[in-house]
Amino acid sequence: xxxxxxxxxxxxxxxxxxxxxxxxxxxxxxxxxxxxxxxxxxxxxxxxxxxxxxxxxxxxxxxxxxxxxxxxxxxxxxxxxxxxxxxxxxxxxxxxxxxxxxxxxxxxx
Amino acid sequence: xxxxxxxxxxxxxxxxxxxxxxxxxxxxxxxxxxxxxxxxxxxxxxxxxxxxxxxxxxxxxxxxxxxxxxxxxxxxxxxxxxxxxxxxxxxxxxxxxxxxxxxxxxxxxxxxxxx
Numbered sequence: 001x002x003x004x005x006x007x008x009x010x011x012x013x014x015x016x017x018x019x020x021x022x023x024x025x026x027x028x029x030x031x032x033x034x035x036x037x038x039x040x041x042x043x044x045x046x047x048x049x050x051x052x053x054x055x056x057x058x059x060x061x062x063x064x065x066x067x068x069x070x071x072x073x074x075x076x077x078x079x080x081x082x083x084x085x086x087x088x089x090x091x092x093x094x095x096x097x098x099x100x101x102x103x104x105x106x107x108x109x
Numbered sequence: 110x111x112x113x114x115x116x117x118x119x120x121x122x123x124x125x126x127x128x129x130x131x132x133x134x135x136x137x138x139x140x141x142x143x144x145x146x147x148x149x150x151x152x153x154x155x156x157x158x159x160x161x162x163x164x165x166x167x168x169x170x171x172x173x174x175x176x177x178x179x180x181x182x183x184x185x186x187x188x189x190x191x192x193x194x195x196x197x198x199x200x201x202x203x204x205x206x207x208x209x210x211x212x213x214x215x216x217x218x219x220x221x222x223x224x
Contacts, residue, residue, distance in 0.1 A: 043215030
Protein backbone atom coordinates (compact mmCIF):
# COMPACT_ATOMS: atom_id res chain seq x y z
CA UNK A 1 0.00 0.00 0.00
CA UNK A 2 1.39 3.39 -0.97
CA UNK A 3 2.14 5.72 1.93
CA UNK A 4 0.46 9.14 1.96
CA UNK A 5 1.19 12.36 3.79
CA UNK A 6 -1.51 14.96 4.39
CA UNK A 7 -1.65 17.98 6.71
CA UNK A 8 -3.37 17.13 9.98
CA UNK A 9 -5.70 20.09 9.70
CA UNK A 10 -6.58 23.06 7.53
CA UNK A 11 -8.87 26.04 7.83
CA UNK A 12 -10.81 27.88 5.20
CA UNK A 13 -13.27 30.73 5.05
CA UNK A 14 -16.71 30.07 3.68
CA UNK A 15 -17.13 30.66 -0.06
CA UNK A 16 -13.37 30.67 -0.65
CA UNK A 17 -11.47 27.97 -2.57
CA UNK A 18 -9.66 25.27 -0.63
CA UNK A 19 -6.64 23.31 -1.83
CA UNK A 20 -6.04 20.09 0.09
CA UNK A 21 -2.62 18.57 -0.67
CA UNK A 22 -1.51 14.95 -0.53
CA UNK A 23 1.92 13.46 -1.07
CA UNK A 24 2.07 9.86 -2.28
CA UNK A 25 5.65 9.47 -3.44
CA UNK A 26 5.56 5.63 -3.36
CA UNK A 27 2.50 5.35 -5.58
CA UNK A 28 2.69 2.65 -8.23
CA UNK A 29 2.04 3.32 -11.89
CA UNK A 30 -1.36 1.62 -11.83
CA UNK A 31 -2.72 3.10 -8.61
CA UNK A 32 -5.60 5.50 -8.96
CA UNK A 33 -5.73 8.41 -6.51
CA UNK A 34 -8.99 8.43 -4.60
CA UNK A 35 -10.34 11.12 -2.32
CA UNK A 36 -12.98 10.49 0.28
CA UNK A 37 -14.38 12.64 3.03
CA UNK A 38 -16.08 11.88 6.30
CA UNK A 39 -18.58 14.34 7.68
CA UNK A 40 -19.17 14.30 11.44
CA UNK A 41 -21.09 11.23 12.62
CA UNK A 42 -21.30 9.75 9.10
CA UNK A 43 -19.56 7.12 7.07
CA UNK A 44 -16.95 8.16 4.51
CA UNK A 45 -18.22 9.32 1.14
CA UNK A 46 -16.52 9.30 -2.23
CA UNK A 47 -15.38 12.65 -3.58
CA UNK A 48 -13.34 12.03 -6.72
CA UNK A 49 -10.61 9.85 -8.23
CA UNK A 50 -8.16 9.97 -11.10
CA UNK A 51 -5.10 8.33 -12.62
CA UNK A 52 -3.04 10.92 -14.48
CA UNK A 53 -5.17 13.69 -15.86
CA UNK A 54 -6.91 16.33 -13.81
CA UNK A 55 -10.50 15.43 -13.03
CA UNK A 56 -13.60 17.47 -12.29
CA UNK A 57 -16.99 16.55 -10.94
CA UNK A 58 -19.84 18.34 -9.23
CA UNK A 59 -18.16 18.12 -5.84
CA UNK A 60 -14.53 18.99 -6.53
CA UNK A 61 -11.55 19.01 -8.84
CA UNK A 62 -8.50 16.80 -8.59
CA UNK A 63 -5.14 18.07 -9.79
CA UNK A 64 -2.50 15.36 -10.20
CA UNK A 65 1.19 16.23 -10.48
CA UNK A 66 2.92 15.15 -13.65
CA UNK A 67 5.14 12.70 -11.74
CA UNK A 68 2.05 11.49 -9.81
CA UNK A 69 3.85 11.81 -6.50
CA UNK A 70 1.37 14.34 -5.23
CA UNK A 71 -2.16 15.51 -5.83
CA UNK A 72 -4.42 18.33 -4.71
CA UNK A 73 -8.13 18.22 -4.04
CA UNK A 74 -9.75 21.55 -4.87
CA UNK A 75 -13.05 22.66 -3.41
CA UNK A 76 -13.96 25.70 -5.48
CA UNK A 77 -16.19 27.42 -2.93
CA UNK A 78 -16.13 25.97 0.55
CA UNK A 79 -19.39 25.77 2.44
CA UNK A 80 -20.00 24.95 6.07
CA UNK A 81 -21.15 21.53 4.94
CA UNK A 82 -17.67 20.83 3.55
CA UNK A 83 -16.22 20.70 7.07
CA UNK A 84 -14.99 17.10 7.27
CA UNK A 85 -11.95 14.86 7.36
CA UNK A 86 -10.56 14.41 3.84
CA UNK A 87 -8.65 11.26 2.94
CA UNK A 88 -6.32 10.72 0.01
CA UNK A 89 -5.99 7.02 -0.95
CA UNK A 90 -3.82 5.58 -3.71
CA UNK A 91 -5.52 2.35 -4.75
CA UNK A 92 -5.66 -0.32 -7.39
CA UNK A 93 -8.28 -3.02 -7.24
CA UNK A 94 -6.96 -6.07 -5.43
CA UNK A 95 -5.09 -4.08 -2.80
CA UNK A 96 -6.34 -3.11 0.62
CA UNK A 97 -8.41 0.09 0.54
CA UNK A 98 -6.62 1.81 3.40
CA UNK A 99 -7.48 5.15 4.97
CA UNK A 100 -4.73 7.27 6.52
CA UNK A 101 -5.28 9.92 9.21
CA UNK A 102 -6.54 12.45 6.63
CA UNK A 103 -6.87 16.24 6.87
CA UNK A 104 -9.48 17.78 9.12
CA UNK A 105 -10.93 20.77 7.27
CA UNK A 106 -12.62 23.50 9.26
CA UNK A 107 -14.73 26.06 7.41
CA UNK A 108 -15.22 29.41 9.09
CA UNK A 109 -18.37 31.45 8.43
CA UNK B 110 -28.67 7.44 1.24
CA UNK B 111 -25.80 5.22 0.04
CA UNK B 112 -27.98 2.12 -0.32
CA UNK B 113 -25.86 0.21 2.21
CA UNK B 114 -27.74 -0.91 5.30
CA UNK B 115 -26.10 -1.80 8.58
CA UNK B 116 -27.77 -3.29 11.64
CA UNK B 117 -27.90 -2.76 14.51
CA UNK B 118 -27.14 0.98 14.63
CA UNK B 119 -26.20 0.80 18.29
CA UNK B 120 -25.19 -2.12 20.47
CA UNK B 121 -24.15 -2.23 24.11
CA UNK B 122 -22.71 -5.40 25.54
CA UNK B 123 -20.33 -6.68 28.18
CA UNK B 124 -16.75 -7.86 28.02
CA UNK B 125 -16.39 -11.48 27.01
CA UNK B 126 -19.57 -11.49 24.97
CA UNK B 127 -20.06 -12.14 21.26
CA UNK B 128 -21.94 -9.95 18.79
CA UNK B 129 -22.82 -10.07 15.11
CA UNK B 130 -23.00 -7.02 12.90
CA UNK B 131 -24.89 -7.24 9.66
CA UNK B 132 -24.43 -5.44 6.36
CA UNK B 133 -26.67 -5.42 3.31
CA UNK B 134 -24.75 -4.03 0.34
CA UNK B 135 -26.09 -1.72 -2.31
CA UNK B 136 -28.24 -3.58 -4.81
CA UNK B 137 -26.03 -5.32 -7.36
CA UNK B 138 -22.74 -4.72 -5.53
CA UNK B 139 -20.66 -7.87 -5.26
CA UNK B 140 -17.95 -6.67 -2.89
CA UNK B 141 -18.24 -5.84 0.81
CA UNK B 142 -15.63 -4.18 3.01
CA UNK B 143 -15.51 -3.90 6.80
CA UNK B 144 -13.80 -1.10 8.72
CA UNK B 145 -13.35 -0.31 12.40
CA UNK B 146 -13.15 3.30 13.58
CA UNK B 147 -12.14 4.09 17.12
CA UNK B 148 -11.14 7.48 18.46
CA UNK B 149 -7.45 6.73 18.73
CA UNK B 150 -7.01 4.51 15.67
CA UNK B 151 -8.88 6.17 12.82
CA UNK B 152 -10.44 4.05 10.10
CA UNK B 153 -8.89 0.60 10.11
CA UNK B 154 -9.47 -1.77 7.19
CA UNK B 155 -10.53 -5.19 8.44
CA UNK B 156 -11.52 -7.40 5.53
CA UNK B 157 -13.02 -7.46 2.04
CA UNK B 158 -15.22 -10.04 0.35
CA UNK B 159 -16.09 -10.44 -3.29
CA UNK B 160 -19.04 -12.61 -4.29
CA UNK B 161 -18.72 -14.76 -1.21
CA UNK B 162 -14.95 -15.16 -1.26
CA UNK B 163 -12.40 -13.37 0.92
CA UNK B 164 -10.52 -10.93 -1.31
CA UNK B 165 -8.30 -8.91 1.02
CA UNK B 166 -7.43 -8.94 4.68
CA UNK B 167 -6.27 -6.09 6.87
CA UNK B 168 -5.80 -5.68 10.58
CA UNK B 169 -8.53 -8.07 11.65
CA UNK B 170 -8.07 -9.75 15.03
CA UNK B 171 -8.34 -13.51 15.36
CA UNK B 172 -11.33 -12.95 17.67
CA UNK B 173 -13.14 -11.37 14.72
CA UNK B 174 -14.49 -13.22 11.72
CA UNK B 175 -16.63 -12.34 8.76
CA UNK B 176 -18.42 -13.95 5.88
CA UNK B 177 -20.43 -13.00 2.84
CA UNK B 178 -23.50 -15.07 2.10
CA UNK B 179 -24.94 -16.16 -1.28
CA UNK B 180 -27.43 -13.29 -1.17
CA UNK B 181 -24.36 -11.01 -0.79
CA UNK B 182 -25.12 -9.71 2.66
CA UNK B 183 -22.24 -9.91 5.08
CA UNK B 184 -21.83 -10.45 8.79
CA UNK B 185 -18.96 -9.46 11.06
CA UNK B 186 -18.69 -11.59 14.18
CA UNK B 187 -16.83 -10.21 17.18
CA UNK B 188 -16.16 -12.57 20.07
CA UNK B 189 -14.50 -12.46 23.50
CA UNK B 190 -15.15 -8.75 23.43
CA UNK B 191 -12.79 -6.37 25.18
CA UNK B 192 -13.22 -2.75 26.19
CA UNK B 193 -10.93 -1.75 23.35
CA UNK B 194 -13.32 -3.20 20.79
CA UNK B 195 -15.70 -0.33 21.43
CA UNK B 196 -15.84 1.48 18.11
CA UNK B 197 -17.86 2.35 15.06
CA UNK B 198 -17.90 -0.48 12.55
CA UNK B 199 -18.52 0.53 8.95
CA UNK B 200 -19.46 -1.61 6.03
CA UNK B 201 -18.95 -0.50 2.45
CA UNK B 202 -19.84 -2.04 -0.87
CA UNK B 203 -18.69 -1.74 -4.46
CA UNK B 204 -18.37 -3.68 -7.71
CA UNK B 205 -21.88 -3.38 -9.10
CA UNK B 206 -22.19 -6.07 -11.69
CA UNK B 207 -18.56 -7.00 -11.08
CA UNK B 208 -17.12 -3.72 -12.34
CA UNK B 209 -15.09 -1.45 -10.07
CA UNK B 210 -15.97 2.17 -10.71
CA UNK B 211 -13.57 3.56 -8.13
CA UNK B 212 -16.29 4.26 -5.61
CA UNK B 213 -17.03 2.59 -2.30
CA UNK B 214 -20.45 3.20 -0.77
CA UNK B 215 -20.48 3.29 3.02
CA UNK B 216 -23.24 2.53 5.45
CA UNK B 217 -23.99 4.66 8.49
CA UNK B 218 -22.12 2.31 10.79
CA UNK B 219 -22.84 0.20 13.84
CA UNK B 220 -21.71 1.71 17.12
CA UNK B 221 -20.52 -0.96 19.52
CA UNK B 222 -20.01 -0.16 23.19
CA UNK B 223 -18.36 -2.79 25.38
CA UNK B 224 -18.81 -2.24 29.12
